Amino acid sequence: MNHMNQSQNQSPTPSILEYEPEASFYNELFSGKGRVRQPMRVLGDALGEMGSPELLRRQQAAERALLRMGITFQVYGDEGQGERVFPFDLIPRVITSEEWDQVERGLKQRITALNLFVADIYDEKKIIKDGIIPDSVVYSSSGYLQPCEGLKPPHGIWCHVSGSDLVRDGKGDFFVLEDNLRCPSGVSYVMANRLVMKRTFPEVFARMQVRPISDYPEMLLNTLRSISPHTQGTPNTVVLTPGIYNSAYFEHAFLAHQTGAELVEGRDLVVSDGYVCMKTTRGLKRVDVIYRRINDDYLDPQMFHPDSVLGVAGLMDVFKEGRVAIANMPGTGVADDKVVYAYVPDMIKYYLDQDPILPNVPTYLCSREDEKAYVLDHLHELVVKEADGAGGYGMLIGPASTKAEQDKFAELIKANPRGYIAQPTLALSTAPILTKEGLLDGRHLDLRPFVLYGDDIKVLPGGLSRVAMRKGSLVVNSSQGGGSKDTWVLCEEGGVA
Amino acid sequence: MSDGTLLSRVAESIYWMSRYMERVENTVRLMDVNWHLMLDLPQVQTNEWESLLHVSGDFDLFKSAYEEVNAENVMRFMTFDLLNPNSMYACLTAARENARAVRDVVTPEMWELINSMYLMVKAYDSNARGFYRNPFEFYREIQDNVLHFYGVQHATTFRGQAWHFNQLGRMLERADKTSRILDVRYFLLLPSLREVGTALEDLQWAAMLRSVSSLEPFVKKYGPVHARGIIEYLLLDLQNPRSLRHCLKISDHSLRDISGTASGNHHNDAERRLGQLCADLNYLTVDEIIRQGLHECLDDLQIRMNQVHTAISEAYFNPDAGETT
Numbered sequence: 001m002n003h004m005n006q007s008q009n010q011s012p013t014p015s016i017l018e019y020e021p022e023a024s025f026y027n028e029l030f031s032g033k034g035r036v037r038q039p040m041r042v043l044g045d046a047l048g049e050m051g052s053p054e055l056l057r058r059q060q061a062a063e064r065a066l067l068r069m070g071i072t073f074q075v076y077g078d079e080g081q082g083e084r085v086f087p088f089d090l091i092p093r094v095i096t097s098e099e100w101d102q103v104e105r106g107l108k109q110r111i112t113a114l115n116l117f118v119a120d121i122y123d124e125k126k127i128i129k130d131g132i133i134p135d136s137v138v139y140s141s142s143g144y145l146q147p148c149e150g151l152k153p154p155h156g157i158w159c160h161v162s163g164s165d166l167v168r169d170g171k172g173d174f175f176v177l178e179d180n181l182r183c184p185s186g187v188s189y190v191m192a193n194r195l196v197m198k199r200t201f202p203e204v205f206a207r208m209q210v211r212p213i214s215d216y217p218e219m220l221l222n223t224l225r226s227i228s229p230h231t232q233g234t235p236n237t238v239v240l241t242p243g244i245y246n247s248a249y250f251e252h253a254f255l256a257h258q259t260g261a262e263l264v265e266g267r268d269l270v271v272s273d274g275y276v277c278m279k280t281t282r283g284l285k286r287v288d289v290i291y292r293r294i295n296d297d298y299l300d301p302q303m304f305h306p307d308s309v310l311g312v313a314g315l316m317d318v319f320k321e322g323r324v325a326i327a328n329m330p331g332t333g334v335a336d337d338k339v340v341y342a343y344v345p346d347m348i349k350y351y352l353d354q355d356p357i358l359p360n361v362p363t364y365l366c367s368r369e370d371e372k373a374y375v376l377d378h379l380h381e382l383v384v385k386e387a388d389g390a391g392g393y394g395m396l397i398g399p400a401s402t403k404a405e406q407d408k409f410a411e412l413i414k415a416n417p418r419g420y421i422a423q424p425t426l427a428l429s430t431a432p433i434l435t436k437e438g439l440l441d442g443r444h445l446d447l448r449p450f451v452l453y454g455d456d457i458k459v460l461p462g463g464l465s466r467v468a469m470r471k472g473s474l475v476v477n478s479s480q481g482g483g484s485k486d487t488w489v490l491c492e493e494g495g496v497a
Numbered sequence: 498m499s500d501g502t503l504l505s506r507v508a509e510s511i512y513w514m515s516r517y518m519e520r521v522e523n524t525v526r527l528m529d530v531n532w533h534l535m536l537d538l539p540q541v542q543t544n545e546w547e548s549l550l551h552v553s554g555d556f557d558l559f560k561s562a563y564e565e566v567n568a569e570n571v572m573r574f575m576t577f578d579l580l581n582p583n584s585m586y587a588c589l590t591a592a593r594e595n596a597r598a599v600r601d602v603v604t605p606e607m608w609e610l611i612n613s614m615y616l617m618v619k620a621y622d623s624n625a626r627g628f629y630r631n632p633f634e635f636y637r638e639i640q641d642n643v644l645h646f647y648g649v650q651h652a653t654t655f656r657g658q659a660w661h662f663n664q665l666g667r668m669l670e671r672a673d674k675t676s677r678i679l680d681v682r683y684f685l686l687l688p689s690l691r692e693v694g695t696a697l698e699d700l701q702w703a704a705m706l707r708s709v710s711s712l713e714p715f716v717k718k719y720g721p722v723h724a725r726g727i728i729e730y731l732l733l734d735l736q737n738p739r740s741l742r743h744c745l746k747i748s749d750h751s752l753r754d755i756s757g758t759a760s761g762n763h764h765n766d767a768e769r770r771l772g773q774l775c776a777d778l779n780y781l782t783v784d785e786i787i788r789q790g791l792h793e794c795l796d797d798l799q800i801r802m803n804q805v806h807t808a809i810s811e812a813y814f815n816p817d818a819g820e821t822t
Binding site: 067068069070239243244249250253254256257262263264265267268278279280281282285 | 601
């Protein structure tokens, strides 16, 4: 039975499902004009039954709820009010059980190898000695921190919370676009989006078997507690934030609230008698585990950035004495570098003797003469990125660029070849959003899943689907006007409850 | 923390969040009552608006930014003007910033209420001519929101230190505002202070009681409005939830709950000063106040309340790191 045609017959106006996805991209919800993919039929039917006015009304209700909840982020460089609501689109992005199975296995494999790499780099450096990755690449990564040499985190785990950004190509295959091993943010938006979706779309939700995500705070707390250096009593766990003006402050407060950890700023902490302590109304109290959401080089002004007022003087000395645990460890950013990224498939082979389950996007390293020459000849068709860039800043998107912009990047690359990589412009997958007119229209999107590494490795089902809200745009970062969608991972194909 | 203890910074933010919310409510109430009073008065009495500026101590700041003391200017200055740190909008912004800094201890419902209020005021068109002709609905909505906030807070807050710092902030602010309102009104009405006032003075005294939401209970207990009764009611009456004695008594309880110190003892300067102040108010009479002079008496009380505030800051918000264990 064709539900879509049925709803069309009932209504004099054409169904909003009569939408034609662009043929050149993989559309995550539609396989063709008016054809919703089989496992997502239940969602498609519900959208068709609701129609434009009802969907628009629910979209507005969802936006109001997010505004009331204060789910905002700070945009740097904005004049005046820098506090913005993260744009949210009502139409969920659905991932089937089978697709997710591959993603989950791939992420576990990748984080295992990356963690072994970081541990190796700050210790024996076998991967360099065996000639798999050149030392010049490792030591020139801006995330490499010499003071971390010889550090031994509990259980050998450096990357407790990570999130690699995934994209899908024209065929719908998943690729890893970049790794985030420092302080990946966004998981609070995942939780908030789900909460709002449950309030605004209860009946659809009830009819699809969507994997729950509500236990993330508990998983996070267990991961953090598992690295406590003190076995007696309940570990005192804190979330260390730069404060309310940080772009991700909402998330820091949210995670503290949800896990019951104390939300602290650097000025709340002090090193006293060889321990990290927090200043309370009843004096100093020992801290066992710090989930830090401030950058590596601000953690301890004695060890890293001497001018920092965000961190805690002497923190790293306490760590070396084994009296406090830090998640993530400083120094993990060495693997966020986009040149190091290009070597991750080799790391997986080297440390695990496996083939990557999730492939990398093909990457040209401008530090290699032949690849640099290719990049300079093909700037108009490649995406060029700074090796240590993030947040969608410092990019050249070749096909959308002017000659002047290409010339500027050519100069930048020639001046600092190590600082740039290039990738083919991907035909990023699209998913329909609800436009202001109440119609469906495709937008490019990516996916940031969240991975926890404690006693074992856990992957949150789904993650943050970031959407370029502007038609045709390939930049999904929130700082560049991107929005988000709730991400539904189905329990089984079909998903009819 | 599981034992209800707080980070010093968090304790300070909760204290200020509550002070600012109380200030929002008091400011709005004053504006609303004054606006109603003006409708009853025979001619334009600009000193009624001017007196409001004296209550918050912002007269000089006002004069630096506005030419004329009139209803619209004073309402704008006291309601929306961010240049004035005591305006309702400025206080609401400050309350929200403090709440944001402690979102992990503020319940989501409380946060949503503060945030919704803030967004409502932020979006409000303060230039709409209609507002100054009839501000009643706006002021009522703000008051309702604050009371809603108090209700949710009362019903959902865990009674640990967070609750008591919140009580301290609110009650010290309320005591301060009550004393200021009494001081300014008394000063204005002083020349004609009699046992039986004129009809005009009665209106003004009644308006003052309304501005501390106390008219009906006052009349029930003391009969027709008169100065001695008002002094007793606003300063010494333990049953009046806005009297100094009541507010300071609640503050004293909370301060002692924070440290676990029994009544009659003290383990820091804040407890000693607040305990002394409460004891003095317990045994003070209206006759003594009038003998000393109401203004001098209120001045003394305000200085001592400020000293309590400073002592609380020193004991809890900026403690010497090595002092306790």
